[in-house]
Amino acid sequence: MVLQGQEVRLADTITVNGTAYPIPDDPRVSLLDFLRQHIGLTGTKKGCDHGQCGACTVLVNGVRINSCLTLATMHDGDDVTTIEGLGTPEEPSALQRAFVEHDGYQCGYCTPGQICSATAMLEEIAAGWPSDASETLNGKVRLSSEEIRERMSGNLCRCGAYANIVAAIEDVAAGDRS
């Protein structure tokens, strides 16, 4: 007997920024299209739709992923955080504020993905995860600009605002340390 997906679901909903939403019927809907078109959270952007740009980066249960390469229907019971959930214009997160202060963008299209990505990256560094740029796999991560660039390489910026993006992240990371 073939059990349908529904029968082994953890929940009938996906939680996004604290609100539960029903899972779409069409299994083809990517998490990205679900966020933008089904529940109207257009902060998350579609750049390539193929995992090649990072504009669609969101946090799922605190982990950053490309929302274009996963199906909404696979996320029953999961907790998703998008750029809208990180802060508001009145109360921006530290990274949101730092991107504004440092001009960490030009057109702004890649920015939501950059900020979601950087938010998770600081957690990964706090957890001591190494990267390809780390000299050793086991030591404490030294937050150089090389480390930030490697860890943020999944987020492309066609405007080339990279220098200011790195400065914004360094600023927040320095604040975290003090």
Add this chain to the structure above:
Amino acid sequence: MRPFQYTRAPSLAEASNLTAGENTLAIAGGTNLLDLMKLQVETPGQLADINRLGYADIEDTDDGGLRLGALATNTETAVHPRVRSDYPVLSRAILAGATQQLRNKATNGGNLCQRTRCFYFTNIDQPCNKREPGSGCGAIDGIAKLHAILGTSDQCIATYPGDMAVALSALGATVEISGDKGERSVPVRDFHCLPGDTPWIENILERGEIITGIVLPAPVGGTQIYRKVRERSSYAFALVSVAAIIELTDGKFSRADLAFGGLAHKPWHDPRVGECLLGQVPSDALFDKAADILLEDARGFGENDFKIPLTRRTLHAVLSQATEDAA
């Protein structure tokens, strides 16, 4: 994307049953499969979601090795304390691949089964014997920069694009597989196939077989290096990569386990290359000899001719570095 039915497999047995059918594929992280479904390179009528079956743990084996669950993510594997300290070549290989976002979703089983990045394969308007048997190979006289120089056939010259499996090949890891006919274990070195006359067959998995884990043998120590040469320093597939586990005793090679990525339809492991180093004192002449053996049958296809000297130099660099580190 073509319409498909989505089914969450409630058990491993059911996952096997489902994927034994003609038109059903397992989906794990989805980072390769969904990409290809959007391009209509893959057009399954049904997806069997295997994500909540378990098989996501990383645990010690009785003989001191480590079992990596097929559904553990690449990130969980690369940052695992034992992988970092006992199998650093594996951490390094995973960290050199894709991006943090992709590695967070990509699973170990899916990574082994990822398909080639050949431009003709991913473009349904182009001829490709792998995607459409008998349609011809666009790459042989076309865009072939990423393509193979070893083990090619006149049907297909694609490469296996992954990094993780190259390290697993050097480490001598084993793939654990479960299917309707029971369970079996296959060395990673025998898991992927050469294209031959059947380029659409990329690995030894039969219909209905699911990878449940990857077993690493007890740690061997040594100097472990993963060197990946690519067109930009991050977020790019390997042109050439070398996974090396090297040990020197009294100034002579006492261990030299080597595997290569970017050269063939599978992680390339030629036991003669390591053997020619054993018992010898490191020297440029010796490294050249190892490269001669490795590249004896190498053949370029125009755009990828550069891979032959690049492989020689990368092997040279890795062996020099390992010799220095070990000294």
